Amino acid sequence: KAGVTQTPRYLIKTRGQQVTLSCSPISGHRSVSWYQQTPGQGLQFLFEYFSETQRNKGNFPGRFSGRQFSNSRSEMNVSTLELGDSALYLCASSLRRDRADTQYFGPGTRLTVL
């Protein structure tokens, strides 16, 4: 069974631009969560989608948004990029929304904002 895939793996943007990251969950998984990883901060929860609906949201500004498609694939968008948005963005999928369900992470997208 293929794992969680994220594209692109690396991205370089400049301040003010916008970016879209993509995540394809494990086949059959319906829950997709996004996290931002920065040094010293660990993984910060961005949002969770299930059945094309955002179910949970972390404490990030409105510049961060996402969506989920009917095939469970998810995209995350960051508008008006700032230097502080440079981070590893991780996507995780699970079968259901049950927290006992293991979350499987993708390798992440490394975003650098210059």
Place this chain on the structure above:
Amino acid sequence: DQQVKQNSPSLSVQEGRISILNCDYTNSMFDYFLWYKKYPAEGPTFLISISSIKDKNEDGRFTVFLNKSAKHLSLHIVPSQPGDSAVYFCAASASGHEKLQFGAGTQVVVTP
């Protein structure tokens, strides 16, 4: 506001010895805890979990201990192997809130 804290950013241990990773939390509503392991250029992978109704959970070389009164959990790896060199993240969640709160991670280096 970091509700899950891993105060040791790094840990060096000799192969064959015990690795002890610590994690503290501040939210008394947390009742489910997990440890994830992350290698460079890969996403975190689930290692072991524990529910607040237990104080210990074991899986092979990995044991997690939970001290609810101290709001503290620890991960023991015995014996440590070179392949255990990775970043370990502690995570927690509260019932009814599916999102996980992660700590900042501890880099473990196992030396021969």
